[in-house]
Amino acid sequence: MTKPLLTVLEGAEVKCPPVWLMRQAGRYLPEYREVRSRAGGFLDLCYSPALAAEVTLQPITRFGFDAAIIFSDILVVPHALGQGVRFEEGHGPVLDAIRDRQGLSGLSREGVTERLAPVYEAISTVASRLPSATALIGFCGAPWTLASYMIEGGSSRDFLEVKRWAYGDPDAFAQLIDLLTDACAEHLGRQIDAGAEVVQIFDSWAGVLSSREFERWCVAPMQAIVARLGDSHPGVPVIGFPRGAGLGYEAYGLRTGVTAVGLDTTVPLPWAVEAVDAIVQGNLDPALLVVGGAPLRAEISRIRQVVGDKPFIFNLGHGVVPQTPPENVALLVEWLRQ
Numbered sequence: 442m443t444k445p446l447l448t449v450l451e452g453a454e455v456k457c458p459p460v461w462l463m464r465q466a467g468r469y470l471p472e473y474r475e476v477r478s479r480a481g482g483f484l485d486l487c488y489s490p491a492l493a494a495e496v497t498l499q500p501i502t503r504f505g506f507d508a509a510i511i512f513s514d515i516l517v518v519p520h521a522l523g524q525g526v527r528f529e530e531g532h533g534p535v536l537d538a539i540r541d542r543q544g545l546s547g548l549s550r551e552g553v554t555e556r557l558a559p560v561y562e563a564i565s566t567v568a569s570r571l572p573s574a575t576a577l578i579g580f581c582g583a584p585w586t587l588a589s590y591m592i593e594g595g596s597s598r599d600f601l602e603v604k605r606w607a608y609g610d611p612d613a614f615a616q617l618i619d620l621l622t623d624a625c626a627e628h629l630g631r632q633i634d635a636g637a638e639v640v641q642i643f644d645s646w647a648g649v650l651s652s653r654e655f656e657r658w659c660v661a662p663m664q665a666i667v668a669r670l671g672d673s674h675p676g677v678p679v680i681g682f683p684r685g686a687g688l689g690y691e692a693y694g695l696r697t698g699v700t701a702v703g704l705d706t707t708v709p710l711p712w713a714v715e716a717v718d719a720i721v722q723g724n725l726d727p728a729l730l731v732v733g734g735a736p737l738r739a740e741i742s743r744i745r746q747v748v749g750d751k752p753f754i755f756n757l758g759h760g761v762v763p764q765t766p767p768e769n770v771a772l773l774v775e776w777l778r779q
């Protein structure tokens with residue numbers, strides 16, 4: 442059985458673009474909230490292979506997406522490196538911030554993939570249960586985005602602490618980026634070994650850097666990860682998501698070697714399909730999935746018209762928000778496939 446997502450990532454034509462959504466398993470689904478309340482904490486859910494596999498499959502069962510993305514989080518990598526990571530209700534992630542060179546010594550590359558073994562176990566469970574046309578996506582956070590959470594201690598408004606370090610002590614910052622590059626490449630490789638057929642790398646905060654820093658801390662590490670996977674796992678497609686990169690999407694497509702790029706909502710799609718040297722994915726505004734109805738339907742048509750018969754992966758410009766009515770997601774899939 443062919444999988445439409447893999448066909449498109451090979452650059453071949455399909456009748457209808459494959460569709461999956463970032464955060465397709467999440468709080469907007471009542472069945473997710475039910476499992477989540479049974480799991481205890483959010484990290485307990487990430488590290489419970491049976492429950493993580495179950496929530497990964499929920500949106501596949503409900504909507505029939507063309508791909509499942511393994512349920513996990515980008516912050517399991519800092520956690521496995523030895524950093525304190527907690528998810529507080531209503532606050533998002535809280536990390537024991539690393540502020541300088543000394544903080545680096547608390548992180549250890551040893552045993553990372555052993556600590557992440559539950560993720561690989563969840564992947565092999567999902568792989569054995571997926572419908573035959575559904576692809577399985579593994580993922581990780583990009584080094585810059587992970588470093589920003591690790592140094593800011595959570596989400597940030599101005600990214601001043603991580604920039605203070607990147608500008609003020611670039612050699613030590615490069616050590617952190619190299620450590621993360623290494624850990625991410627290995628984590629992705631192990632996900633592929635366990636059954637992931639595609640990997641996506643989330644650089645959610647790529648958009649806060651100047652273009653030179655973007656080159657150094659986003660493009661270069663990404664290029665290194667793609668090259669490493671090309672050696673260890675040749676032929677496995679890599680999707681990069683440098684959210685907010687703006688004109689930087691062009692350099693990113695040219696220089697990282699990714700198979701596909703995820704476009705955030707702000708990128709003009711007609712520009713991206715011409716200017717970005719990679720297959721494109723995205724960039725429906727997640728708010729339209731909350732709104733639904735005619736505005737959603739019109740945007741789906743517009744996107745399909747702009748991409749024409751070019752290889753394209755239908756997705757959002759960022760994750761599904763908790764306020765999204767599940768019925769609108771069902772309609773999206775139905776309208777798209779009509």
Ligand code: CP3
Nearest residue numbers: 463464465466467510511512513514515533534643645760
């Ligand atoms: O369905 C999927 O997409 C797979 C699972 C997935 C999650 N997080 C589950 C999750 C994926 C791919 C991620 C990636 C992730 N995690 C990113 C990159 C994408 C993006 O959103 O920019 C980032 C930055 C994180 C870090 C993170 N995790 C934050 C900032 C938060 C809090 C914000 C929020 O929505 O609560 C999380 C928690 C999180 N990760 C939830 C889910 C379903 C919600 C937590 C809950 O259930 O209580």
